[in-house]
Amino acid sequence: MHGITIFIVALLFLLFGYPVAFTFAGIGIAFVVLFADANQLAQIPYRIYANMGDNGEGLVLMAVPLFIFMGIILQRTKLAEQLLESMGQLFGAVRGGLAISTVLVGALLAASTGVVGASVVAMGLISLPVMMRYGYKTELATGTIAASGTLGQIIPPSIVLIILADVLSVPVGDLFKAALIPGLVLIGCYILYILVYCRIKPDAAPVIDNAQSSQSRRQIIATALLAVIPPLALILIVLGSIFNAVATPTESSALGCVGAILLAILYGKFSLRMLWESAHETVKITAMVFAVLLGASIFSMGFSYTGGEHQVEQLLLSIPGEKWGFLIAVMLLITLLGFFLDYIEISYIVLPLVYAVVLELGINQVWFAILVAMNLQTSFLTPPFGFALFYLKGVAPNNVQTAQIYRGAIPFILIQLLILATMLVFPHWYGMSAEQPSLW
Amino acid sequence: MLQSTVDGIHKLMQWLGALAAVLLIALVFLLAFNVIMRYAFNASSIGLEELSWHFYAAVFLLGIPYALQTGSHVRVDLIHDRLSVRNKAIIDLVGTLVFLIPTCLIVIWTGWQFTAAAYGLGHQPGSLAEFFTQITSTGIGEKSQDPGGLLNRWIIKGVIPFAFFCLLLAAIAMLLESILRLKHALKEV
Amino acid sequence: DSTPSAATHSDTAIAPQTIELTLAHGWPKGFPVFGESVDKYKELVESMSNGQIQIRVDSTNKHKSAFGIFDFVKSGQYDIGQSASYYYGGKDPDTLFFSSMPFDMTEKEQKAWFYEGGGLELANEVYARHNMEVMLGGSTDMQMGGWFRKEISTVEDLKGLKMRIPGFGGKVIAGVGAVPTNIPAGELYQALERGTIDALEWVGPGLDLRMGFHKVAPYYYTGWHEPGTELMYFFNLDTMKKLPEWAKSILRNAAKLTAYNMSTASFAANSDNWDTISSQFPNVQVKSFPPEVIAALKASNQQLLEQERQRSDFARRVIQSRAEYLRKARAWTDVGEYAYLKTIAN
Ligand code: NA
Ligand code: NA
Numbered sequence: 001m002h003g004i005t006i007f008i009v010a011l012l013f014l015l016f017g018y019p020v021a022f023t024f025a026g027i028g029i030a031f032v033v034l035f036a037d038a039n040q041l042a043q044i045p046y047r048i049y050a051n052m053g054d055n056g057e058g059l060v061l062m063a064v065p066l067f068i069f070m071g072i073i074l075q076r077t078k079l080a081e082q083l084l085e086s087m088g089q090l091f092g093a094v095r096g097g098l099a100i101s102t103v104l105v106g107a108l109l110a111a112s113t114g115v116v117g118a119s120v121v122a123m124g125l126i127s128l129p130v131m132m133r134y135g136y137k138t139e140l141a142t143g144t145i146a147a148s149g150t151l152g153q154i155i156p157p158s159i160v161l162i163i164l165a166d167v168l169s170v171p172v173g174d175l176f177k178a179a180l181i182p183g184l185v186l187i188g189c190y191i192l193y194i195l196v197y198c199r200i201k202p203d204a205a206p207v208i209d210n211a212q213s214s215q216s217r218r219q220i221i222a223t224a225l226l227a228v229i230p231p232l233a234l235i236l237i238v239l240g241s242i243f244n245a246v247a248t249p250t251e252s253s254a255l256g257c258v259g260a261i262l263l264a265i266l267y268g269k270f271s272l273r274m275l276w277e278s279a280h281e282t283v284k285i286t287a288m289v290f291a292v293l294l295g296a297s298i299f300s301m302g303f304s305y306t307g308g309e310h311q312v313e314q315l316l317l318s319i320p321g322e323k324w325g326f327l328i329a330v331m332l333l334i335t336l337l338g339f340f341l342d343y344i345e346i347s348y349i350v351l352p353l354v355y356a357v358v359l360e361l362g363i364n365q366v367w368f369a370i371l372v373a374m375n376l377q378t379s380f381l382t383p384p385f386g387f388a389l390f391y392l393k394g395v396a397p398n399n400v401q402t403a404q405i406y407r408g409a410i411p412f413i414l415i416q417l418l419i420l421a422t423m424l425v426f427p428h429w430y431g432m433s434a435e436q437p438s439l440w
Numbered sequence: 441m442l443q444s445t446v447d448g449i450h451k452l453m454q455w456l457g458a459l460a461a462v463l464l465i466a467l468v469f470l471l472a473f474n475v476i477m478r479y480a481f482n483a484s485s486i487g488l489e490e491l492s493w494h495f496y497a498a499v500f501l502l503g504i505p506y507a508l509q510t511g512s513h514v515r516v517d518l519i520h521d522r523l524s525v526r527n528k529a530i531i532d533l534v535g536t537l538v539f540l541i542p543t544c545l546i547v548i549w550t551g552w553q554f555t556a557a558a559y560g561l562g563h564q565p566g567s568l569a570e571f572f573t574q575i576t577s578t579g580i581g582e583k584s585q586d587p588g589g590l591l592n593r594w595i596i597k598g599v600i601p602f603a604f605f606c607l608l609l610a611a612i613a614m615l616l617e618s619i620l621r622l623k624h625a626l627k628e629v
Numbered sequence: 630d631s632t633p634s635a636a637t638h639s640d641t642a643i644a645p646q647t648i649e650l651t652l653a654h655g656w657p658k659g660f661p662v663f664g665e666s667v668d669k670y671k672e673l674v675e676s677m678s679n680g681q682i683q684i685r686v687d688s689t690n691k692h693k694s695a696f697g698i699f700d701f702v703k704s705g706q707y708d709i710g711q712s713a714s715y716y717y718g719g720k721d722p723d724t725l726f727f728s729s730m731p732f733d734m735t736e737k738e739q740k741a742w743f744y745e746g747g748g749l750e751l752a753n754e755v756y757a758r759h760n761m762e763v764m765l766g767g768s769t770d771m772q773m774g775g776w777f778r779k780e781i782s783t784v785e786d787l788k789g790l791k792m793r794i795p796g797f798g799g800k801v802i803a804g805v806g807a808v809p810t811n812i813p814a815g816e817l818y819q820a821l822e823r824g825t826i827d828a829l830e831w832v833g834p835g836l837d838l839r840m841g842f843h844k845v846a847p848y849y850y851t852g853w854h855e856p857g858t859e860l861m862y863f864f865n866l867d868t869m870k871k872l873p874e875w876a877k878s879i880l881r882n883a884a885k886l887t888a889y890n891m892s893t894a895s896f897a898a899n900s901d902n903w904d905t906i907s908s909q910f911p912n913v914q915v916k917s918f919p920p921e922v923i924a925a926l927k928a929s930n931q932q933l934l935e936q937e938r939q940r941s942d943f944a945r946r947v948i949q950s951r952a953e954y955l956r957k958a959r960a961w962t963d964v965g966e967y968a969y970l971k972t973i974a975n
Binding site: 393 | 496515516532536542
Binding site: 047 | 657693818
């Protein structure tokens with residue numbers, strides 16, 4: 001029973017506003033001590049060490065501090081602001097230009113990292129201040145950022161897809177290829193939503209004012225393009241270094257930092273003081289992200305060691321054995337779990353158990369994996385425990401409230417669920433098939 | 441008395457933050473160096489690759505206490521924002537006592553054992569002089585087994601209990617501060 | 630609750646004391662062959678003991694530490710562990726010799742060395758230092774030399790070759806100028822696809838197929854560095870001391886049976902998946918290193934073994950034991966299995 005009660009207890013205590021990371025850790029430890037075996041707490045350092053990188057997935061998380069560092073340098077040197085403003089200007093009178101630019105930049109970052117924490121925080125640093133300054137509605141701004149930040153997990157490379165490939169026994173390359181179209185559709189739908197929303201509620205997204213400048217439209221475009229090029233080039237270099245086999249995605253984020261420093265020098269905005277302060281800022285935000293990760297890891301001990309895993313397993317056993325009933329039930333369950341658990345726990349608890357059924361029913365594993373990935377994407381955004389929301393709150397200015405971030409995420413969650421539903425019913429729209437091919 | 445303890449701990453945290461910042465900058469250039477060496481010169485050192493994750497791990501571990509002192513850890517503010525100064529101080533006081541300090545104590549203790557398990561393997565140095573020569577020659581205890589990998593795994597493992605010891609200090613400072621704020625709030629009333 | 634409740638058996642009149650043990654293994658839950666074999670070990674022990682021994686199996690999904698098994702069992706955090714001995718060469722270099730060694734015994738030969746040639750006693754000598762007893766856990770079967778983007782014709786081709794190959798094999802290949810590189814498992818596929826690395830070794834077809842490497846590297850090299858890797862069961866000595874003889878006997882013999890079962894399962898998975906790769910992906914070319922390259926690698930291997938001999942007395946003894954056993958065993962393999970295969974080949 002404790003497996004489920006732990007969420008209620010956590011929710012209650014989180015509301016008091018003590019730092020999320022330590023609330024998670026403290027409750028996890030309390031549950032292990034009270035309802036399991038206190039000796040198992042000796043595993044905590046091993047869990048921390050697994051995030052540090054010795055032969056573990058932790059190595060991939062190195063992208064987090066590096067992306068944040070790049071983001072902060074771009075922010076402090078105003079290069080990011082220029083990028084977004086100029087992109088916004090290119091949209092001219094179209095409302096929501098900044099938000100659309102945010103989605104596009106998010107998509108580019110997504111293509112160079114697989115770690116959601118990295119892209120959400122970088123996007124939060126780069127684009128939240130700009131959108132706020134131009135009077136965007138807070139909910140629109142934070143929702144757009146959280147959603148574009150989580151694009152990193154559906155657009156390859158992606159840790160989620162790597163884990164899914166592992167537990168579902170499919171080559172990760174196949175998943176990367178299959179995720180591309182759903183990822184692009186998702187980007188398209190975000191943009192469409194922003195356009196429609198801003199048409200209905202013009203106040204939510206003021207047009208970037210070009211009126212005071214006497215420049216012609218053509219001049220504006222020329223200036224904007226000039227400003228867009230350098231930071232965009234930087235992002236493309238990071239991407240290019242991955243595609244041209246110079247660097248792994250993790251290493252490319254370090255090249256991104258060096259590139260950002262070089263850009264700062266080029267624009268005369270570099271100073272040792274800037275670098276030093278940016279590094280300090282990066283340390284703080286990185287620590288915030290990892291404290292949440294470690295806290296959640298200890299919390300999940302409290303969940304799984306006190307029988308929570310077992311309860312989910314029992315729930316899974318009651319799922320119908322016929323194809324559509326099975327698929328719908330699994331998808332609903334994952335969405336539901338996504339409100340409370342993080343994607344790694346869900347992947348490891350749910351998928352090994354349903355894997356045999358997937359094979360038995362002749363369901364295409366690749367299609368199934370992409371369905372799960374799209375579904376897990378929502379888990380980053382669903383209150384109360386959406387990690388993307390915590391991270392964004394962690395880097396947002398103080399006047400941005402948790403409730404606004406929660407509300408802002410809702411339309412994007414709905415978009416994701418809508419796409420998930422169409423992927424379920426019309427896999428061929430996304431270049432996939434529901435049936436097991438003769439061979440992967 | 442309380443205030444000076446708090447100030448002392450704050451100073452320590454500033455140092456910790458500076459150390460993490462240095463390691464972060466070093467990490468960036470180390471990784472870039474590794475990429476250039478591998479791509480341009482077909483040279484790659486597993487020792488340097490390992491050093492990069494040592495730096496990265498130290499950055500986030502040492503950063504956690506520093507971030508506590510600078511108030512950078514994320515909170516859910518649904519209710520918190522509407523609370524009085526007094527109630528906020530009470531939440532910090534109770535949360536630190538109930539959640540944070542026990543977490544620190546447990547990770548310091550288990551992390552110490554974790555480090556000792558890595559240190560206590562193989563030949564143990566008999567004197568301080570031998571300790572220093574052994575660190576730089578064969579290493580003490582667990583080491584990397586990959587070609588050219590690093591020795592002395594206990595150092596990076598030891599960062600876990602060390603970081604949580606610093607977090608304990610930062611937590612104590614937070615506790616004392618919340619007491620000071622409470623006192624202040626009571627005086628106002 | 631996490632502690633398994635005492636099993637109740639309607640078919641036993643008396644209710645004997647149930648022995649509850651915990652086991653940690655170093656794979657994700659249900660991981661093909663490796664993880665599955667631990668679940669079967671649990672079933673086997675429980676049925677052999679008529680339910681009197683109950684084992685709680687924790688995978689990496691639960692304890693999150695693929696390489697913590699050694700520490701877990703040593704410290705008594707878990708009673709039993711299953712992992713590979715050579716993962717712990719960094720903790721005690723003498724553990725290195727009990728999984729597989731380059732240019733050394735095949736799975737069958739090595740099992741004979743462990744059970745009949747004193748290998749298991751040597752392994753237990755090392756593990757006794759760490760408060761553990763060990764039994765074989767099952768083999769991966771012949772491991773392949775790995776997936777290469779380009780052909781290796783001369784030793785020169787290995788110079789500067791960026792390859793993901795950890796551990797002792799990595800040291801051997803580094804000895805001839807190749808560049809062993811650490812890339813996290815999740816980034817391997819892309820790294821090989823794009824040429825960030827030139828080659829990698831994984832296991833054999835049984836596990837390689839699911840990684841998809843056959844789609845991005847055309848050359849599949851035959852094995853040389855791990856001709857029959859054996860996994861191990863670790864038992865905490867304090868736990869063992871407390872157990873009655875019958876229980877110890879069940880734990881050990883179930884491990885022996887599991888080792889056999891897993892080796893068979895590995896062979897089956899390898900042959901099934903090799904059938905798939907060779908029939909569905911005709912572009913995959915099987916290659917072997919030419920004699921000149923093998924000779925260079927052997928020389929590098931010998932140099933490393935010499936260093937090991939110098940390092941510890943124990944290493945010298947185990948290297949000698951392996952070498953002596955290999956000589957005898959290979960002589961028989963040559964006139965037995967190898968001659969058979971050669972003779973009937975056409
Ligand atoms: Na991505
Ligand atoms: Na969630």
